[in-house]
Amino acid sequence: MPYTDYRGKAGNPVERVFWGRLPIVKANAYMKYVSGSDSRRAVLRLKYFDRPDVGNYLGACMATDLLDTDFFTDIDVIIPIPLASKRQRKRGYNQSEELAKGIHRITSLPIDNKAVIRAVANPTQTHLDAAARRANVKDIFAVKVAENLRGKHILLVDDVLTTGATIISCAQAIVKACPDVRFSVLTLSLAGHHASGVNLQKKK
Incomplete structure (x- = not known):
């Protein structure tokens, strides 16, 4: 499994995805999304093969891996990146929420899976370049229960981080309603050219 080795490292490749675009406290990804790898197969099982248990298990692994760091210090609430309601009904679950359950x-x-919704059912981000990804997720999220989030340090959780466009769009919607929040980010995997320093060995 191509694990990252970013735990406890400030300025790691996940944090750098957001530099100049979204102020964050800290960010981490558990593994690298590599073609033909066990990590890619795990993500595909989670998203497309009716395996929410994979998300719960890997979410717990992600959290356990960071327990001896200060990653979760001062975080108030976990927000899994929402799916459009139609897509969630078809899949039967939100894969990011299953990861969040494992972290919890x-x-x-x-x-909190009620405070923020995906108000627009945008097309999938797969196969889009960076500019198209940003346009595809612009203004697709809305805050429904702002009082749940005001003044909070929010951990945004998602399955795959590529350009960061989806997470940034979600965070921007939250900031419009609650400008006093802070964000950290935790994803199952990091895709694209951002990843470096990957450990291919099994985690102990």
């Missing part, structure tokens, strides 16, 4: 199981941090 280890950290006891609360999950």
